[in-house]
Amino acid sequence: MFLLNVTGIVIIVVVILVLVLIIGSCICTYNKLVKLRNKVKTAWSQIDVQLKRRFDLIPNLVETVKGYASHEESIIGEFAKARGLYAQASQSGNVQEMAEANKGLSGALSRLLMVQERYPELKANTNFQELMKSLQETEDKISYTRQFYNESVSTYNNKVEMFPSNIVAAIFKFKQADFFNVTDEAQREAPQVKF
Secondary structure (H helix, E strand, O other), X not given: OHHHHHHHHHHHHHHHHHXXXXXXXXXXXXXXXXXXXXXXXXXXXXXXXXXXXXHHHHHHHHHHHHHHOOOOHHHHHXXXXXXXXXXXXXXXXXXXXXXXXXXXXXXXXXHHHHHHHHOHHHHHOHHHHHHHHHHHHHHHHXXXXXXXHHHHHHHHHHHHHOOOHHHHHHHOOOOOOOOOOOOOHHHHOOOOOOO
């Protein structure tokens, strides 16, 4: 009888330990998923900051160009349209819509850079040169933050998809994050900034 009680107690202790390990593992996995999801959000906010910085620099560039090439009004319209699309996409938080708005801006920026080739006095303007230098630095930061964001998304998505964390992810409805993809081959390169 005593032996039966000891065996029953051992089984209960083993079951409790197994349950504690399973619950502890679920808690750790959940916390890791939350941490990775927040890392993705933080990485996206860094891209957003750099894209907004670029959108803020461009009106100054456009104003500088206006003084030399006032008949290039279509570029100004393209910037305004891209900026509006980006503002809408930014409020919705849709990564793909923001990438599309960024594509429109890059096209307008490329046209602006072609305009500078037609006006040597514009290229010599120190204000224009400083703005272009700031723009190049911003483009470099955007490139770096995109890379960091996509690496964060990859790590998070792996955790959401891989066993056994995918079980916890499914229970708590963790969804995969979207990569910041370039849809236009011409956009795969940063604009060439020449002085």
